[in-house]
Amino acid sequence: MSLTKASAIVLHSRKQGETSKILQLYSLEYGRISVMVKGSRGLKGKYWGTLEPLNHIAIIFYHKQNRDLYFVSQADLIDRFPGIHKQLGKLTLASIACEIVNRGEEKEHENRRLYYYLLQTLTALNVHESGLRNFLRAFILKYLALSGFTPNFGVCSICGKAPINTSCRFSLDKGAVICATCEPDAFIHCVDIHAPVLHFLHRLSINEIKSAGIRTVNRELGDEADRLLFLYLKYHIEHLDQMKSLDYLEKLKVLMTDSSD
Numbered sequence: 001m002s003l004t005k006a007s008a009i010v011l012h013s014r015k016q017g018e019t020s021k022i023l024q025l026y027s028l029e030y031g032r033i034s035v036m037v038k039g040s041r042g043l044k045g046k047y048w049g050t051l052e053p054l055n056h057i058a059i060i061f062y063h064k065q066n067r068d069l070y071f072v073s074q075a076d077l078i079d080r081f082p083g084i085h086k087q088l089g090k091l092t093l094a095s096i097a098c099e100i101v102n103r104g105e106e107k108e109h110e111n112r113r114l115y116y117y118l119l120q121t122l123t124a125l126n127v128h129e130s131g132l133r134n135f136l137r138a139f140i141l142k143y144l145a146l147s148g149f150t151p152n153f154g155v156c157s158i159c160g161k162a163p164i165n166t167s168c169r170f171s172l173d174k175g176a177v178i179c180a181t182c183e184p185d186a187f188i189h190c191v192d193i194h195a196p197v198l199h200f201l202h203r204l205s206i207n208e209i210k211s212a213g214i215r216t217v218n219r220e221l222g223d224e225a226d227r228l229l230f231l232y233l234k235y236h237i238e239h240l241d242q243m244k245s246l247d248y249l250e251k252l253k254v255l256m257t258d259s260s261d
Contacts, residue, residue, distance in 0.1 A: 003073065004063040006030060009118055010055045011102040021051055022069070025059075026101050026118060031110040035061055037072045050077045054084060054094050054122060068107075081126040090125045093136045095245040097121050100143060103239040117142045120209045131213030133222060134204065138212035140229050141205040149236040151175040153202035158182040163195040170198070170228060172235040191231060197224045 008025035011032070016022045020038045027033055039046050050057060060074040084090045101118055105111070121139040125132060144150060155162050157176035169178040171187040177198055178187060200221060204212055217225070234240045 002063060003060055004029075005058065005060050006033075007056070007058050007078070008033075009098065009115070009122070010051060010053050010057060011098045013051060013053050023051060024102050025057075026098075026105070026115060027059075028112060028115045029110065030063075031108050032102065032105045033070060033108060034068060035059070035070045035072050037075060047075050049080070050075050052080065054091075054098060055080045056119065056122070079126075081122050083126040084122065090132060092245060092248045093132055094122055094125050096243065096249060097136055097139050099243050099245045100140070100233070100237075100240065103243065104143070104147070104237045111146060114143065114146055117146075117209060124210055124213060128213045131215065133226070134212040134215055134217070135209060137201070137225060137229060138204050138207070138209045140233060141201070142209065144233065144236070145205075147237060149175060149232075151201075151205070151232060153177060153198045153205065156182055163198055166194055166196075168193055168195055168198060170232075172232055175232065175236075189235065191228065193228055194221075194224060197221055197228065201225055201228070 006025075006027040006029045008027035010023055011026055012024040014022050016036060020036055023035050023037065025033050025035060037047060037051055055077060056079040058076045058078055059072050061070045061072045063070060081094070084094050097118060101114065105114070117139055121135050124135045128135070141151075151170075152175060153170075155177065156168075156179035157171075157174065158178060159182050161179065163177055163179040167180055169180075169187075169190040170176070170193045171178065172189040172191065174187055176187070177193075178190065200215070200217055203215065230246065
């Protein structure tokens with residue numbers, strides 16, 4: 001067992017005993033890890049305010065292969081993203097991204113690109129005030145691509161043409177579009193979708209997360225895009241069937257302003 005350093009994002013936190021916490025972290029160096037931090041709870045705790053969910057931290061911990069839980073000897077705050085915590089809508093969107101990683105990623109499966117995608121998403125939500133849901137949509141698309149399930153929104157998978165009709169179909173199984181003039185005989189688990197939604201998601205998928213907020217979309221189109229993304233995500237990624245943060249988003253939709261799209 002040796003002391004090692006890691007940069008990490010706090011995905012989830014729960015109480016342990018009288019004074020300790022167990023954290024789920026996504027680290028640059030090791031992927032998702034579980035750690036215990038003793039003496040960390042309460043106003044007089046050694047790390048008060050440092051170990052909250054969504055925080056970006058640097059830790060020193062005792063690492064040993066094939067352990068399910070590591071013990072932290074030092075933790076320092078890098079960024080708590082204060083802009084996220086000031087708005088319930090931002091907090092919910094950031095929590096969804098973290099829950100996807102926490103539920104969808106295996107322990108100690110290092111993926112530096114995923115770490116930076118998650119960090120970019122939190123940074124964008126922290127500093128921007130519009131296009132907020134687009135940052136989460138862009139993150140989900142990047143996550144799907146890293147997981148090997150890149151959806152093809154650009155052209156019909158049968159005829160190879162860009163869908164121009166108002167109504168199309170999307171195969172959750174194949175991750176492919178079928179335009180209105182083609183027959184989806186070989187495709188299963190299809191959902192109806194409008195062509196403008198596909199164009200919107202295609203543009204999000206080929207650009208960087210930090211630029212996602214510049215695209216404007218009305219609430220109806222945005223809701224349809226979300227429905228397709230989460231259906232596809234849950235179809236291909238295990239353990240994402242019941243996400244608590246998604247339930248919060250549904251409750252907040254009535255309260256969130258158009259700027260959140």
